[in-house]
Amino acid sequence: MARFLKLTDADNIVVAIETLNPGDVADGVIATARVPRGHKMAVAPLAKDDAVVKYGQVIGFARDAIAAGDWVHEHNVYLHAFDRDYAYGAEARPTAFVAPARRRTFLGFPRANGKVGTRNYIAVLTSVNCSASAARFIAEEVTRSGLLADYPNVDGVIPLVHGTGCGLDINGEAYELLKRTQWGFATNPNVGGVLMVGLGCEAFQIPRWMDAYGITEDTTFRTLTIQEIGGTRKTVEAGVRAIAEMLPVVNEASRRETPASELMLALQCGGSDGYSGITANPALGIAVDLLVAEGGTAILSETPEIYGAEHLLMRRAESREIGEKLAGRIRWWEDYTARHDMEMNNNPSPGNKAGGLTTILEKSLGAAAKGGSTNLTGVYDYAEPVDVRGLVFMDTPGYDPVSATGQVAGGANMLCFTTGRGSAFGCKPTPSIKLASNSFIYERMEEDMDINCGDVLDGVSLAEKGEEILSKILAVASGERTKSEQLGYGDSEFVPWSVGATM
Structure with a gap:
């Protein structure tokens, strides 16, 4: 049996968990071409300019007619501007905090x-x-x-x-x-x-x-x-x-038992692939929800990599002011890229595309899943000190070292980094936990990866994986060394954002 995922009933594509070959059947549709693992196959015919839908959201448009069973990727998908409903705060809900007596701790x-x-x-x-x-x-x-x-x-x-x-x-x-x-x-x-x-x-x-x-x-x-x-x-x-x-x-400082609410977790993804938005990112999002329920803080960043998913965050904003500040940063990036003869869809990278990601909208929808489902409580400029709890957003580039540098400057004392292609990253002074989105890269780069989220494709629930991630966060916060720390990463990853002319 071909292994595939259809993420919502509204989707007109499926994701190949393993390579689909011509003649394989997925969701009742016969594959007409080879579809590499992590890539997409159409399960309904699309006319020219029809929306391609994944996660129940638009990720692009058909360049020409696409038949059911066709491989769907950059050769037959393009992007154009379209309106998204920001609906500030429409889905914000009161946070259910863990009772103080049951809250977790770290050293x-x-x-x-x-x-x-x-x-x-x-x-x-x-x-x-x-x-x-x-x-x-x-x-x-x-x-x-x-x-x-x-x-x-x-x-x-x-x-x-x-x-x-x-x-x-x-x-x-x-x-x-x-x-x-x-x-x-x-x-x-x-x-x-x-x-x-x-x-x-x-x-x-x-x-x-x-x-x-x-x-x-x-x-x-x-x-x-x-x-x-x-x-x-x-x-x-x-x-x-x-x-x-x-x-x-x-040296006079020593570890003391501390509530998990004192953790400020930076969220990063790099070398993303077609599995990232299905396994590692949503699992990390569940860990974020658990941390926020403990009274902790998580920082979502990389503005160019939430482009196309920003409306989902704005719907969770605790106030209209918070949502409008995020909208303002999106407009700044649209202008910034235009001034430099670029476009927001210059991202994804070649590696992202090889891993199955076709457009920035698809990449962003998966990346935004790192933020879980909790309310958006604040929006910060680059390297501003984060002074509220809960899920916040910091405006940063998508380039991982620059983005992480801003988050650490904002106060992050922990970092989780998801990867599908095998990003090599570490951070000092803030330890970085690496989460592999698939078992292939985890096994190939096990010396670099801390957690395998690929087993979500084999039946491990996202809830279980989220608990595993939070447990690892608490252990590392208490002194356990991450793989990147053991390898010595972090001395070269301090990269402040350089904006403007060099004189």
Whole structure:
């Protein structure tokens, strides 16, 4: 028997769980062509310009007539603009919270500001790309020296370097984005101490940044500039001394039992495929619903990858203002891509298409499933501090490292990343749990994947998988190492969003 899925009664396609060959029968229709696994087959005839429907939603339009049994993909599907009913708040419902006595816990690092970390790092930040190498040298020297062995509560010293900081308008949007991002990482609850390293002559001046946030140097916040200290070698030596002085203070933090409500979970997907919206993403969405019921927070992002599904989020907005703010960000992206001679359907990527995704609408409908079914409680600009609980949305690009950087700057102390093609990603200071959408990639890349969601296609319920994901989140939040942490990922994934001209 051919294995396939018809996701709703309104769909006029089915998804091949395994490859359909000519002559195979799916939903009573004989396949007329080979349909690769994860791809779509028409189960009703479509005339030219008819809507192709998956998840009960429009994902594109027939380029020409499509016969029942045909393979449905980019060769015979195109996209054009059409109206979607935003109906702000029409489906918002009161959240059913778990009774306090039954709420789950994890072992976290309580901070003086009331936040709770899942890791305890010292971060070496940089004001400019020109000080990036020095920051790396400092972190490498501390690690190589063996100093950390005496401080078991410190997870490590991490260089968080970037490629900008100069050649930008200090009164412009690019500066503001970098300023917010740097502050967000410096105050992320997974960071116990910060060393900020600059060159000295850059546009992003450390004293100006400190003044903006009322920062002063203390036992867990220090700064250095290469030009003032007298070169790279002296800066590295001074940086190592500063961290050596910081280590005993940062090591004083210890894990304490903490309500799951203190978790702020970043949601990411990368290398998505035709299974992502059926297995990993909706399973993660159930974990999100469970976390929100505990009083926790989840951050959905990647604005270009909810395009075409934004109306579903707006219907769950707790207020019209929240829905309208999300609509405004969608309009900004439409204008942004048009100004750069692009279009929103430039996404999906070649890998997404090879995995069965045909249009951005199809990809977005699957990606938005990560947000579960709970109310949308807030919409944030990139790297803004998230200050409400529940499911929120942060405006970010779809490019995973940039998007995740914004979420962590917003305060995320955990991250879940779904993938169908096998994305290689890790994050510091926030641990990243990898969820495979299919068993093929889980088995092929088991050293990179934390959870296999492919068994949903074999009968494991989404509810069971959602519980498994939340259990893993709590275990990792308590100190269990993810696969990406074991491999050493995270030092190169700090990528602030660079908007505007490089001067």
